[in-house]
Amino acid sequence: MAAITDGKPWVTVAGAVMGGIGTAFAPTLLDRLKEQDNAREDLGDVVEPLPDVSGPALLLHASRSVVPFEGRERELEDLLAWCGDPQSGRLRLLTGPGGVGKSRLAVELAKRLGPEWGVLEVRDDAETEALSRWRAVDRWQVLIVVDYAETRTGLSALLHEVAADEGRRVRVLLLARSVGEWWRQLGAESARVRQMVAAAGAEGIVLTERVAADKSDHDLVAEAVPYFAAALNVEAPQRFEVELGEGPHRILDLHATALVVVLRSMRSDADAVTVEVEDVLEELLGHERRYWVQTARMQGFHQGVHGLSTLMLEQTVAVGTLLGARDRGQAAEVVGRVPGGTASVVVADWLRELYPPDDDREWLGRLRPDRLAELHVTQKLSDSGELLTACLENLDERQGRHALVTLARAAQELEAAGKILQRLLPLVADDVGSIPAPRETLVALYEVLPYPSLVLAEAHALLAQRILDSTPADAEAGERARWLSSVGAHLAALGSPAEALPAEQEAVTIYRQLAEVYPDRYLPELARSLANLSVRFSELGRPAEALPPTEEAVTIRRQLVEVYPDRYRPDLAHSLTGLGVRFSELGRPAEALPLTEEAVAIYRQLVDAYPDRYRSDLARSLTGLVVNLAEFGRLTEALPVAEEAVAIYRQLVDAYPDRYRSELTHSLTNLGNCFSELGRPAEALPVAEEAVTIRRQLAEVYPDRYRPDLALSLTNLGNCFSELGRLTEALSVAEEAVTIRRQLAEVYPDRYRPDLALSLTNLGVHLSKLGRPAEALPLTEEAVAIYRQLAEVYPDRYRADLAKSLVNLAVRFSELGRPAEALSAAEEGTIIHRQLAEVYPDRYRADLAKSLVNLGIRFSELGRPAEALPAEQEAVAIYRQLAEVYPDRYLPELARSLANSGIDFMELGRLADALLFTEEAITIRRQLAEIYPDPYRADLARSLANLGTIFVGLGRLVEALSADQETVAIYRQLAEIYPDRYRADLVDSLSNLGLTFSELIRSAESEKARQEAERIQDGYRNT
Structure with a gap:
């Protein structure tokens, strides 16, 4: 953002000091300045003067104010009131993506403040002495504007100076693309700075894309066209079309669209031009390129052996924009970095004329606006590895920081810039890196990198570790704790929670000690670190250890919200979400x-x-x-x-x-x-397929990070296919999931063996459904073996998984006609679940009930219903208790255990008891099927089939017939939707119906049911 003026491009000092001051008042101030030459020269080192217009894109620069200001009235009124109220805090933060109008709003604020205010825009690296140099010139009230605040390493020093200032009123307006760690750390400074940050709010003033509620994007473009035409001294086009798509769009994009309308109409003979907003930045670059080529030709750069091609001109602008130069000699060296080019002061002079410097301490200027510059630099560096290498060799400290921060800003919206940074950061963060990057540069780079980011995840971790390692031994403890916590978070994001845990534990220890001495300053940091520590324990499968730090974080943040609600409510919400997850993990x-x-x-x-x-x-x-x-x-x-x-x-x-x-x-x-x-598996399927598609794409680019997620999505997709009766497809994706997890478990056994065991279990289930239990058994046995090994080392974490896998193993043995082995596995699973339920009843009673149901079935298969019944009855008792508290969740399980108890009573010949339990199961399942017909109609049909059998045994044939007919009707409906899944059940129910008709001596109807059953069976065999 350049210096703010009221119409004329003042010289360096006057332009800066005069920002927002009316011309009628100017002579008085100029007279004072003439008496203070030394102070004026010093002040010139910290301000950003106004650039001259060169290429057409500079018409978009906020300081030009080509289009009158409109919209943002609420934000402008808030800022004016802030400046006008002596009791207001000294600091405000204005955030929003590039191009939404932050700089333009600051320009308008300066204009409206009136002549009694000065405006000081602080250039990069000049924050430390900015206010003191201003006070050497003037004690009047001043608005200090700091653009790209998130990259300013001297911002803390500026705010401390502002906090201590006793001159006339001072206000600091920070402009940033986003809040982040940099803002949070300002809030952990000294008490006076902390109060300033707190008064500014957790988010500051956030600018969104929509500028004015009463005007559409088309209106804003149409209104801007005449102003850009006037600035270019051409007649405004009367007919044009603008394709905007879905909005709202950023105001810079809309004004760029209007500018392109004018530029295109100047070059077109058509009655009307059509412009698409998505293309305007590219088209503006095209106009800039023509400007470069025309001026280069005027100077003869295209001639001779060493003539510059259009590509070389484009690369020259990119290099100059990326690196800048402190003097003419360095500028010549900079333009000589272009592949095939030479170090030429003539070319350097040409580049300086194209884009004059904004800063007296800079010799080269840069392409504007910033988003256009970032796009151009990113394109040129992405297109030429040779140029990229040349741009990042033998840089001085200032150039290195400038280049890296420019690319980091670009990476917030351009993925290609992020990929460039990912390649460069090892050179930056390593002790022997080729790019000069002192600690301050690394911190500024870390702050401006977009987060979260897939592309830059490793870069974040690398930078945080390098910054931690470079923390001075005499630095305050809070600084070390900050970077320990950052390192932990980034290591965890890369899938290394075990490595992240010690760093977070050390951070918590430091913050706890600091919070005891300085609670106002460090309690927020302690809460944040505790929340992170909780996540680390959770990622390591230690939920009992994860709970206390989360509870403590919530307690601290509730206290903070009572004092500073606007600032800490987001943090409280974050901790509440985390605490909910912890309770869920613990079965509460x-x-x-x-x-x-x-x-x-x-x-x-x-x-x-x-x-x-x-x-x-x-x-x-x-x-x-x-x-x-x-x-x-x-x-x-x-x-x-x-x-x-x-x-x-x-x-x-x-x-x-x-x-x-x-x-x-x-x-x-x-x-x-x-x-x-x-x-509703048919609706679940496309959702599961989309998740697999996305994760497959991610895994191709970042295999180490996203193959585990891909395996999980494949597992879910397999379950969807299975529910739809598409068993072959289910098997295929389940096999792929097993393959991925085997590979992962070979490299990282501690981390991925549990996932492998789960996938093996699922694959066994799919094979079982395909009628291949002999192939399913070894997979299930392997899963049990893995869980057994894990449970020996981590009993609290994996005994429950072992118990579940034993339940599955019992089913596999049963399918293979090995009931004795099935019983043994079921008994072991039940013993483990009973032990767990005694210690953690809330978490494991439901699992115990499930094991008891499985155990009862195994006893029944061995013809031991008298032993099966107590297990089933215990399961019923547990599910009754659970269903009273959580009816939606456990009524289905209660119905299932009631149905199984009914079967046990039937096998014991206790038909009256069987009838009682079966009718209760049917009552529950009817209720469930009315609310959720798809998942529960089949269960209802099974219970009705059992009811029919019981009625036949009791000689109540008419009631048996009614139950059988309802069973057939349900299975008929289900078989129409899912034929592969329910035809066999329909055949069985028709056979039962035929037998009941036969018992009632209704032979014709009996024969009809038998024939339909045979016809369906024959069709199934042929298929």
Whole structure:
């Protein structure tokens, strides 16, 4: 952002000091300045003067104010009131993506403040002495503007100086593309600075794309066209079309569109021109290129042996923009970096004339606006590895920082820039790197890198570790704790929670000590570090250890919210979401749900106020809410929540694909699970397929990070195929999941053997459904062996998994006609679950009940119903208790155990008892089938079939007939939708119906049922 003036491009000092001051007042101030030459020269070192217009793109520069200011009235009024109120805090933060109008708003603020205000725009590296140099010139009230605040390493020093200033009123306006660690750390400075940051708010003033509520994007473009035409001294085009697509768009893009309309109409004989907003930056670059070529030809650069091609001219501008130069000699060296070029002062002079410097301490200027410059530099460096290498060799410290921060800014929106940085950062962060990068540069680079980012995840970790390693031994403890926590977070993001844990534990220890002495300053940091520590324990499968730090973080943040609600509500919501996850992991859903609901409520309020900032947080908390609702069996409530989360992530992915594609797959997984649990596998399938597609793409680029996620999505997809009766397809994807996890387990056995065991179990289930139990058995045995080994080392974590795998092993033995071995596995699984339930009843009673059901079935298979019945009865008792508290979740399980008890009573000849339990099961299943017909009609049909058999045994044939007819009707409907899955059940039910008709001496109807059963059976065999 250049110096703000009121119409004329003043000389360096006057332009800076006069910013926003009316011309009528100018002579008085100039007289004073003439008396203070030394101070004026010093002040010139810290301001940003106004550049001259060269190429047409500079007409978009905020300081030119080509188009009159409009919109943003609420924000402008807030800033004017802030400057005008002596009691207001001294600091404000203005955030928003590049091109939304932050600089233009600052320009307008300066204009409206009036002649009694001076405006000081601080150049990079001049923050430390900016205010003191101003005060040497003037004690008047001043607005200090700092652009790209997130990259300023001297910002803390400036704010300390502002806090201590006793002159006339001073206000500091920071402009940044986003808040982040840099802003949080300012809030951990000394008490006076901390108060300034707190008064500015957690998010500051956030600018979104929409400028004016009462005007469309088309209106804004149309209104801007005449102003750009006037600036170019041409007649404004009367007819033009603009294709904007979905909006709103950033104001820079809209003004660029208007400028392109004028430029294109100047070169076109058509009655009307058509411009697409997506192409305007590229087209503006085209106009700039023509400007470069024309001026170069005028100087004869295209002639001779060493003539410059168009490509070389483009690369020259890119190099100059990327590196800059402190003097003419360095500028000549810079332009000589272009492949095939030479170090030429003539070319350097040409480049300086194209884009005059903004700063007296710079000799070369740069292409403007910044988004155009970032696009051009990224394109040229991406297109030429030779140019990239040449640009990053033998740089001085200033050039290295300039280049890296420019690329980091570009990486916030251009994935190609992120990939360049990913290649460069090892050279920057390594002690022997070829690019000069002192600690301050690394910190500035870290702050401006987009986060989260798939492309730059390793870069974040590398930078954080390098900064931690370079922390001076005498640095304050909080500085070391900050980077320990950052290192832990980034290592965990790369899939290394075991390495991340010690760093986070050390950070918590430091912050706890600091918070005891300086609670106001360090309690927020302690809460943040505790939340991170909790996540690390959770990632390592240690939920009992994860719970206390999360609870402590929530307690601290509730206290902070009482004092500073605006600042700490987002942090509280984040901790509430995390605490809900911890309770869920511990099998305590009743405690998890209200916490997650509270977090969602907070994020909804925040999204209403700051939609661009908190939508991702809302989506993340909605994802947690889906899980909590599903744990209670409240799937109809969970489904719209899952759909909302997916919708938000889709919007985020459209804007930031690098950041949110992985998050989208998590929400898709939850949505698919909801559809599946609701018995809607046909709707679950495309969702699961989309998740697999995205994760396959991610795994191709980042195999180490995303192959595990791909395996998980393949597992879910296999389950969808299985539910649809597409067993061959289910088998194929399950085999792929096993292959991936075998490979991962060979490299990282501690981390991926549990996942391998789970995939082996699933693959065994799919083979079993295909009638291949002999192939399924060794896979299930391998899963049991893995879990047995893991349970020996980590009993608290893996004994439950071992017990579940033993239940599956019992089923496999049963399918192979080995009931004695099946019973042995079932008994071992039940013993483990009983031990777990004694210690953690809330978490494992349901698993114990499931094991008891399995044990009862195994006894029944051995013809031992008298031993089966107590196990089933115990399961019924547990499920009754659970269903009273969580009816949606456990009524289906209660019905299943009641049905099994009915069968045991039948086998014992106790038909009256069998009837009682079976009718209760049917009552529950009727209720469930009315609400969720797809998942529960089949269960109802099975219970009705059992009821028919019981009635036949009791000689109540008419009632048996009614039950059999209803059974056939249900299976007939199901077989029409899922023929592969339910034809066999339909055949069996028809056979039973025929037998009942026969008992009633209704032979014709009996024969009809028998023939239909045979016809279906023959068709199935032929298929």
